[in-house]
Each structure stands twice: as structure tokens, then as C-alpha cells.
Amino acid sequence: MSNSTLTGAAQAAAQPKLYDCRIAYAQTLEAMAAGDARVCAVINDSLSSANLKNFKALYPQRFVNVGIAEQNMVGVGCGLANGGMVPYVCGAACFLTGRAMEQVKVDLAYSKSNVRLCGMSPGMAYGQLGPTHHSIEDQAWTRILPNMAVIVPCDPIETAAVMRYSLEHQGPMYLRIARMPVPQLLPADYKYQFGKAVVMREGNDVTIATNGVLVCRALEAADRLAARGIQARVLNISTLKPLDTEAILDAARTTRGIVSAEEGLAAGGLGGAIAEVLALHHPAPMRILGLPDVFAPTGNIEFLLNHFRLNADGMEAAALELVQ
Amino acid sequence: MNDSGKDETLVTPQIDTLRYQANWIRLSAMTMTHRARLGHTGGDLSASDILAVLYLGGILNIDPTRPQWPIRDRFILSKGHCSAAFYSVLAKRGFFPESQLRTHMEPLSMLNGHPDRNKLPGVEANTGPLGHGLPIAVGAALASRMRGESWRAFVLTGDGELQEGSNWEAAMTAQHYNLDNLTVIVDRNRIQQGDFTENTQRMEPLAERWRAFGFAVVELDGHDHAALLERFDNLPVEPGKPTCIIANTIKGKGVSFAENKPAWHHGVPTREQLDAAQAELGVEVNW
Numbered sequence: 001m002s003n004s005t006l007t008g009a010a011q012a013a014a015q016p017k018l019y020d021c022r023i024a025y026a027q028t029l030e031a032m033a034a035g036d037a038r039v040c041a042v043i044n045d046s047l048s049s050a051n052l053k054n055f056k057a058l059y060p061q062r063f064v065n066v067g068i069a070e071q072n073m074v075g076v077g078c079g080l081a082n083g084g085m086v087p088y089v090c091g092a093a094c095f096l097t098g099r100a101m102e103q104v105k106v107d108l109a110y111s112k113s114n115v116r117l118c119g120m121s122p123g124m125a126y127g128q129l130g131p132t133h134h135s136i137e138d139q140a141w142t143r144i145l146p147n148m149a150v151i152v153p154c155d156p157i158e159t160a161a162v163m164r165y166s167l168e169h170q171g172p173m174y175l176r177i178a179r180m181p182v183p184q185l186l187p188a189d190y191k192y193q194f195g196k197a198v199v200m201r202e203g204n205d206v207t208i209a210t211n212g213v214l215v216c217r218a219l220e221a222a223d224r225l226a227a228r229g230i231q232a233r234v235l236n237i238s239t240l241k242p243l244d245t246e247a248i249l250d251a252a253r254t255t256r257g258i259v260s261a262e263e264g265l266a267a268g269g270l271g272g273a274i275a276e277v278l279a280l281h282h283p284a285p286m287r288i289l290g291l292p293d294v295f296a297p298t299g300n301i302e303f304l305l306n307h308f309r310l311n312a313d314g315m316e317a318a319a320l321e322l323v324q
Numbered sequence: 325m326n327d328s329g330k331d332e333t334l335v336t337p338q339i340d341t342l343r344y345q346a347n348w349i350r351l352s353a354m355t356m357t358h359r360a361r362l363g364h365t366g367g368d369l370s371a372s373d374i375l376a377v378l379y380l381g382g383i384l385n386i387d388p389t390r391p392q393w394p395i396r397d398r399f400i401l402s403k404g405h406c407s408a409a410f411y412s413v414l415a416k417r418g419f420f421p422e423s424q425l426r427t428h429m430e431p432l433s434m435l436n437g438h439p440d441r442n443k444l445p446g447v448e449a450n451t452g453p454l455g456h457g458l459p460i461a462v463g464a465a466l467a468s469r470m471r472g473e474s475w476r477a478f479v480l481t482g483d484g485e486l487q488e489g490s491n492w493e494a495a496m497t498a499q500h501y502n503l504d505n506l507t508v509i510v511d512r513n514r515i516q517q518g519d520f521t522e523n524t525q526r527m528e529p530l531a532e533r534w535r536a537f538g539f540a541v542v543e544l545d546g547h548d549h550a551a552l553l554e555r556f557d558n559l560p561v562e563p564g565k566p567t568c569i570i571a572n573t574i575k576g577k578g579v580s581f582a583e584n585k586p587a588w589h590h591g592v593p594t595r596e597q598l599d600a601a602q603a604e605l606g607v608e609v610n611w
Contacts, residue, residue, distance in 0.1 A: 064501070079461060
């Protein structure tokens with residue numbers, strides 16, 4: 001396998017201190033700006049939700065607040081990149097993608113602009129605020145755009161590593177930056193590899209493929225499965241696009257099926273991407289966990305993840321279906 | 325009298341040349357539209373004088389041998405559907421051979437129906453959907469300032485295009501950041517695809533709207549080369565403010581049967597109409 005193997009990750013998650021990945025993202029962005037005069041930030045009034053108060057204080061000349069105007073925000077990012085800057089365009093994922101989708105398509109993806117979209121608080125992180133503020137479509141919308149890289153880090157270590165990588169990437173990127181606190185799952189010296197799935201846990205009975213805030217839950221599911229004598233491989237598909245097809249096909253060949261789980265709609269996103277690969281190259285049993293064709297009811301994020309069984313219970317049950 | 329209604333004695337050799345070149349852009353664009361059987365004749369013709377003055381009148385600080393020169397002025401054609409006129413002026417300025425204009429809209433051509441910056445040197449932004457150019461130009465103007473450089477951003481918009489709200493979002497940003505290195509040129513030809521702008525969604529009082537959004541606004545005859553040159557040579561209009569030039573134009577300008585007719589928004593000239601246009605424009609296209 002071409003993937004890095006990380007042992008002990010589940011143990012690290014056992015008694016977790018929890019982290020808001022927006023802190024790692026903002027601190028890394030500040031450090032990058034210190035070392036590279038091209039780094040700048042664009043926000044849509046989202047000073048606190050994008051956690052950029054400190055960036056603004058440190059680099060006021062490289063900080064642009066366009067106000068509540070996402071279409072303009074993405075276009076401004078495109079122009080900044082044309083002018084030789086490396087803009088990080090940051091806003092709540094639901095508005096950044098949904099409101100500005102044509103600008104994301106034309107100004108960034110089609111134009112191959114070196115713009116980094118930072119979708120803050122994605123998925124159902126805004127919980128009780130409701131479906132207007134949920135970003136359950138963004139993985140599907142962004143991954144189908146040619147030239148667009150889509151990255152969903154699982155913890156603060158990976159968030160920082162992805163941010164550092166983004167400075168050298170050529171072309172547009174969409175980064176999903178979690179608000180929901182997650183444990184540290186990866187070692188401090190973790191090196192992010194663009195386009196490579198991360199094997200969080202080895203196993204040859206069944207595979208759980210997920211990303212973002214669900215990775216820690218997948219590891220919990222794997223622990224429970226291990227107690228039943230079932231060894232689950234846990235793949236962290238932090239790079240949703242380009243998808244690591246080699247890791248997917250290896251999982252299809254060497255385990256008895258793949259459970260995908262995503263904090264978003266089951267259609268079109270991570271599960272859909274995996275299913276496309278399997279259908280064409282190696283048909284294999286799958287379970288796709290995500291929101292069915294519905295908007296979420298009222299509830300906080302923990303409630304909603306449990307409601308849709310995007311938790312260890314749901315992943316364990318789906319994995320059992322595949323091995324039994 | 326020349327075509328801007330001014331006394332012939334005021335016409336300098338440069339103005340005379342620009343007038344010829346603008347008409348060459350017109351005929352070139354119409355020829356491309358005739359060949360492709362697809363295009364936007366009316367808007368090509370209303371914008372030709374503006375494009376000629378910017379690119380061939382020495383206004384834009386650009387170098388066709390170095391299309392990615394970092395400190396070049398940025399020109400963004402927000403009304404991307406007028407690509408035939410745009411490609412014609414880029415070729416005339418030397419970004420690529422005029423013979424390439426023959427490939428317009430042909431399979432696998434670099435000359436897409438709407439401009440693609442990754443295919444064609446001289447194109448700064450992929451435009452076509454309306455309301456994209458001004459936000460991009462605002463970003464470019466901000467980049468120039470962040471880098472401590474003095475290059476400028478120009479954007480040419482249609483008038484019907486200003487119905488897209490993204491323009492006004494960007495206008496607010498231009499004002500807020502006092503972007504006096506940004507110039508918006510509105511091709512005010514008063515016709516959009518379906519009808520006259522004022523029958524569709526009233527644009528007036530357009531100058532007052534731009535002023536209210538913090539721009540220094542100038543209105544001029546968008547077919548008067550001397551007036552365009554004089555204005556572009558003296559930017560910004562007001563230090564500390566972005567500039568908006570409302571260029572009053574005639575859709576289909578220069579070709580009498582196409583002038584001021586909504587049907588020529590995307591009218592395609594026949595062979596006979598092309599010949600008639602050539603006779604009226606008094607130029608030759610030999611690519």
C-alpha cells in the first residue's frame with residue numbers, strides 16, 4: 001500500500017482533549033503570512049467565525065473584509081490571485097459555496113485560480129441554526145468541478161499540515177475547516193500528502209472510509225468491531241479530490257466491503273466518489289452513510305450526528321452488515 | 325465632420341489611426357461572427373472604440389511579448405460575450421497572430437465563444453456570465469496596492485450587466501478601500517439581449533448611482549477617440565476614489581443597419597451584410 005500507516009491513533013482518541021480546527025487553521029495562516037508576503041485573507045464579515053481577528057491585527061494591509069457579499073468575495077479572491085497574491089477566502093461553508101457557486105465554478109475552477117476557499121463550520125456544525133446554515137452539499141458541489149482540489153482535514157494537526165501544503169499547490173482548493181471539536185488523531189510530525197488517503201488503522205475484514213469530524217468516530221467504531229474480532233481498516237479520505245483510487249481499490253480487493261461516512265448528504269459526496277471508482281473498476285459491497293434525501297431537523301450537532309447515525313453505532317452496524 | 329461630431333481640424337494622425345483601427349476591429353469582429361454563425365455583433369461594435377483606445381492608443385501598460393509581466397495593467401472584459409471585438413484588438417496589439425482569428429469558435433480553437441485566460445495570451449479573466457468582471461478587477465486593484473505596485477485595473481462592463489447585484493457588492497468594496505487604481509468603463513449602449521435597458525430594468529439615473537457608491541463619475545461619448553484618450557490619460561478622475569466612465573455608445577455603431585436595434589445583440593451578418601458593413605466602415609480585413 002502506498003499510504004502512510006498510523007498506529008496508536010485509536011488510543012490517542014481514547015481520552016481525548018478536543019480541539020476546534022479553526023484555531024490551527026488561523027495560527028498556521030498567520031505563520032504563513034509571516035514568511036510569505038503573498039499570503040492574504042478575504043472574509044465576508046466573518047471575522048470571528050473565520051477566527052481571523054489576530055490575522056487582521058498582524059497584517060491589516062493583507063486583510064480584506066468585503067462585508068456580507070460572497071459572490072464579490074470569491075471574485076475579489078480571483079483578482080488577488082491574478083495580481084500575484086495567494087488569497088485565503090474564508091467564510092461559513094454554507095454561504096461560501098452556495099451563494100457564490102458560479103464564481104467558484106468560473107472565477108476559480110475554470111480559471112485555475114490560485115485561490116484557497118476555507119469553508120468554515122461545514123456540515124451540520126451550526127446545528128440548531130438549521131438547514132440554512134448547514135453545509136451538507138459542499139463536498140458534492142465542489143468535487144465535481146474540474147481543477148478543484150477538495151480537502152477535509154480530520155484534526156488540528158492535519159488542518160495545519162493542509163494549510164502549509166496549500167501555499168505550494170497550483171490551482172484552486174476548497175478546504176473544509178471544522179468547528180465541531182475533535183481530538184488530535186495524528187502525530188505532531190504528520191506530513192500531509194496531497195491526493196493520498198491516510199490509513200488511520202490497519203485491518204483486512206472491512207473498511208470504513210470517512211473524513212473530517214467523522215474520522216474519530218470511525219476509529220471508535222473500529223475499536224468496537226475489534227472487540228467482536230473484526231479488524232476494520234479506517235481510511236481518512238482527507239483529500240476528497242483528487243481521490244486516492246489506489247487506496248479505494250486496495251480496500252475493495254483486500255477487505256469485504258467499504259462503509260463510507262460523511263457529514264453531509266449521502267448523494268454526490270465522498271460515498272458517491274468511492275462508488276464511482278468501485279462501479280468502474282472493482283464492484284464491491286458498500287454502505288453509504290450520510291443524510292438521506294432530507295434536510296436536517298432541529299438539534300445540535302451531536303444530536304444530529306446521532307440522529308443520522310453518523311456515529312460509531314452507525315458505522316459499526318453498517319460494517320457488520322458487510323462482514324456477516 | 326468626423327464620427328464624433330467634432331470639427332475635422334481637431335483630428336490628429338493618432339485619432340485618425342485609432343478611428344481606422346476601431347473600424348478594423350468592427351469588421352474583423354463581424355467577419356468572425358459571420359464565419360462562426362454565432363456572436364454578439366451589437367456589443368462588439370459599441371465597444372470597439374473603447375477597446376481601440378485602451379489597447380492601441382497607448383493607455384494600457386502591457387507588453388504582448390510578456391503577457392504575464394507581473395506589473396502590467398490588468399484589463400478585464402466583463403462583457404465576455406463581446407469576445408470577437410476583444411480577440412481582434414488583442415491580435416492587433418500583437419498578443420497572437422491575426423490569422424488565429426480565423427479559428428474563432430471552431431472545434432478545439434483557443435478562441436472560445438467567451439475568453440479563456442488559460443488558452444489565449446492577453447486574457448486576464450474567464451468571463452461570460454455577467455457581473456464577474458468588477459469583483460475580479462477590485463481584487464486585482466487590491467493586489468497592486470498590497471504589493472506596493474502602481475499598475476492599474478480596468479474593467480469594461482455592459483450596461484444591462486449592471487443588473488447583476490455582484491457589481492454593486494464590488495462597487496462597495498472599491499469605495500471602501502479607496503481604489504483609485506480601478507477604472508470601470510460602462511459600455512452604455514442602452515440595449516440588452518431582449519430589449520432596451522430602460523424597458524427591461526431602469527438603469528437611470530446611472531451616473532448618480534455610481535456616485536452614490538463612491539465613484540468619481542465621468543460621462544463621455546464612447547465613440548469619441550479624443551475624449552476617451554484624454555480621459556484615460558488623466559486617471560484617476562479624483563484621487564482616493566475609484567473611477568467610473570460611463571461611455572455613451574450606440575449598439576451596432578458604425579454599421580447603419582445594425583445601429584440601435586435590439587435584434588443585433590446577437591445578430592449574425594450575412595455575406596451581403598458583411599459586404600455592406602465593409603463599404604460603410606471603409607476598412608479591409610485580410611486575416
